[in-house]
Amino acid sequence: AQSVTQLDSQVPVFEEAPVELRCNYSSSVSVYLFWYVQYPNQGLQLLLKYLSGSTLVKGINGFEAEFNKSQTSFHLRKPSVHISDTAEYFCAVSDRSSYKLIFGSGTRLLVRP
Amino acid sequence: DAGVTQSPTHLIKTRGQQVTLRCSPKSGHDTVSWYQQALGQGPQFIFQYYEEEERQRGNFPDRFSGHQFPNYSSELNVNALLLGDSALYLCASSLSRGYSNQPQHFGDGTRLSIL
DSSP states (O other): OOEEEOOOSEEEEETTOOEEEOOEEEOSSOEEEEEEEEOTTSOEEEEEEEOSSOSEEEOGGGOEEEEETTTTEEEEEESSOOGGGOEEEEEEEEETTOOOOEEOOOEEEEEEO | OOOOEEEOSEEEEOTTOOEEEEEEOOTTOOEEEEEEEOTTSOOEEEEEEETTEEEEEOSOOTTEEEEEOTTSOEEEEEOSOOGGGOEEEEEEEEOOTTOSOSOOEEOOOEEEEEO
């Protein structure tokens, strides 16, 4: 069975500082990986996805993530955060035999001025 | 281009009642998935509909049922509501054509509160 672990429930960071949100997954088969962002009282918005190919994936709003198969990780990074990046971030996994997304418990990014 | 729309936005019910939530997928999308997001947790997959049939189901009891219409819109029905059913219910659509790697686009959800 697949699972996703987001070890950090909350990450506080100052504006314009770099940030990394960690995601580790468990799966016995090849996976697809996603990062979503959820602003208060809203649904989830896709930031980026890894399906195959290059392990460095660039997404919207200046975010990027790197797929590391040996460490089963898919960490999300941004070199300089803004106040508007304050939100909940979810890592998700699926595989070729399944149509469902399995989500982690989320990481709240809190950007301070 | 309208995204995924869900109705109603908020709903209050009492234990034992039944509820129907509605979802219109993003234009051009043929697949609808439903997720339950309890407070402070990540979304959990309920089921997915494609070509008007349930093609995959998560670990939810039979009290949760759904339907997809010929125009691809969908309904989620929950019977015999329990306090634990209080959550944000998210609908997601995709253009899957049968493939599993297509990104899912989410609506803003229906907040269901059970008293």
